Amino acid sequence: MNTKLNTEAFLNDFSISCSCVQKKYFTKNQVITTYIQKRNQICILLSGEADLVRYDLNGGRSIIEHFVPNSIFGECFYNVTVNNELSVEAKRNCEVLIFSYDNIFKKCKESCKFHNTLSENLLKMLTNKVIDLNTRIEVVTQRTTREKILGYLSILSTKNNSKNVTIPFSLTDFADFLSVDRSAMMREIKNLKDEGIISKEGNKFTFLQ
Amino acid sequence: MNTKLNTEAFLNDFSISCSCVQKKYFTKNQVITTYIQKRNQICILLSGEADLVRYDLNGGRSIIEHFVPNSIFGECFYNVTVNNELSVEAKRNCEVLIFSYDNIFKKCKESCKFHNTLSENLLKMLTNKVIDLNTRIEVVTQRTTREKILGYLSILSTKNNSKNVTIPFSLTDFADFLSVDRSAMMREIKNLKDEGIISKEGNKFTFLQ
């Protein structure tokens, strides 16, 4: 898997030839979309970085997913419930393609190149999303804060084939991503440093030995 | 979403006309597949019930996913690492279709009906899987054992549109699914009962008002 997506060509075709898609721009901290009501919306992040964030009723905050270019998201992948509020927040300036799930199967009159390759590309994007979500579950199902931290860092380390990993979060957001209290996470990072397992400078971590 | 899949017809076509797929049968407690080595395998559960289970190095056990008919799984959706062992275990007798990810795009000579509808069906199956995984993340990212229990039960309750929910697990497995200690879970269930929030009989829970 991890098939390289030829999204640039694919998506340019889309925006040129197909009327059922919108390309939108968002600035840092803007809300790209919310998962409050069902509308079968699909979004594809073309550039930038964004997080799917949940605010609990008691003010707690969790980062559910972290999106990078080629990530696919939208409330159509979610069971929308009233229990909590989900929104996708731009972490930097973002370009986003937005269309409806129904458009996937409705081929447009001109039978544009986009629609011809859409299914295959979507399949690959969705497969990658499933892999990402499974990786996410791998981390948050770890029982202890220590295992969550090490689990996430070692996945990054394997991915980049390097003992050095830079988390794409502030430490505050990292705690929200791991679903743990920030001070508890900091304490555990301190323990890992004291035990000589990792070192840390800002949000760059290094596995020692 | 939640489009009803016409999988019976779809999958019968597959098994009749296409040589690139295998249909296999498993009895209760048999291992259907493992996620130890990369081989781009896709499985579709036709009947029965199965769990994706992780055994940690220190003997801990987590139920990562719970599969029902039409669930799609396989190591092709997973970043296989050496850190832990993942396997899919049949909870009852199971019928499973097994084929390779690569076969999706290689149309067979006869251009069987299966290959004609495969992409669309896979898209729907994958979309459903993404929804399932997001639901899973919704539960395990809850911060406390109480919120995990209530979160899972209320999702089931909403889904079935009933105050009564029956979990598809033993209580021991339920704890592994929520990624919490069994005794801690039992204690919290007791608290919820004492506080009059839920009642419980076996693995059937009821929300009280």
Added chain:
DNA sequence: ATATTTCAGTTGCAAATACAACGAACTAGC
């Protein structure tokens, strides 16, 4: 029919984690 294993339900205790709070360091805007 009986033995063996698994599961449910508890509990005491130790360990991990959340909560609250604070000052220092850093960032962004004016």
Added chain:
DNA sequence: GCTAGTTCGTTGTATTTGCAACTGAAATAT
């Protein structure tokens, strides 16, 4: 360069959770 708002790093304390252990009930195997 100053100010306001975040983020980082830390700590004391209360609460939650995990661990270990055990009993009786239920399920499964012999």
